[in-house]
Amino acid sequence: MTQAETLIAAARAAAVHAHAPYSRFAVGAALLMKDGSIVTGANVENASYGLSLCAETVAVATASAAGRIREVVAVGVIGGAMDGTGRATGTTPVSPCGRCRQVLNEAAQLGGVNLPVHCGSAEGDAIRSYRLSELLPDAFGPADLGMG
Template sequence: MEDRYLNLLAEAKAAGANSYSPYSRYPVGAAILWETGRITTGCNVENSSYGLTVCAERNAIYKGICEGERKISALAVSVQDSKMPSPCGACRQVIREFAEECPIILQNGEGKIAISSLRELLPNSFGPEFLEKNERR
């Protein structure tokens, strides 16, 4: 595995240590590698009003957007659980907003690593290009 992906996983794992997950007890960390080379991280933040909970992946993406980033090159997700993580449907769609395709590196608490792709996780996706304005006639 490429060193940059191992570094991204390490950043995701470190971010997961800051998770606020008192209800699910399922801490998640994420790290985004942007086209510029910058890395932003995020963790899941739960809320007693469950619908207000935000996933680690979206927190990391929104942080990058706030810092001026627009194009995702790769994403890593790390959990402490023995099961392999996978971005939820909402996160998959948000990832798609900023990447047509990118590697998604997943790591569980036992150190096992799997690599997927956005196209595998969200086939036949809907993206910003579907909403591009047509020229007026």
């Protein structure tokens, strides 16, 4: 399997754990770490909508909590409307929202990488791959604050 296929498969497995009772849209994310391990996350919604967390943010927070935010080397994300069993469906690749692009940028700048971002569909084999700099050009981050 390619890097993209591996990350999309891990993101699909993570999306099964999405808590999305309000939007009914499950998202899974997978971060490839420098050592080859994968850290995942799923979206977690809240009745107070603004407190909801995107899958990418959950995955980055998990990596950060383990002291590994500087080790992220690639990202995979999928999403889709949930069926009656809570499984994500759909054949159109989804990409990270603007907030998640910014959160991913933090990890990328701290790690000194231009992250590959693999956007997949919940079902099927559709994958679109980008560099984070394509999805978030002229990004503001730690380097702009003299950090990094």
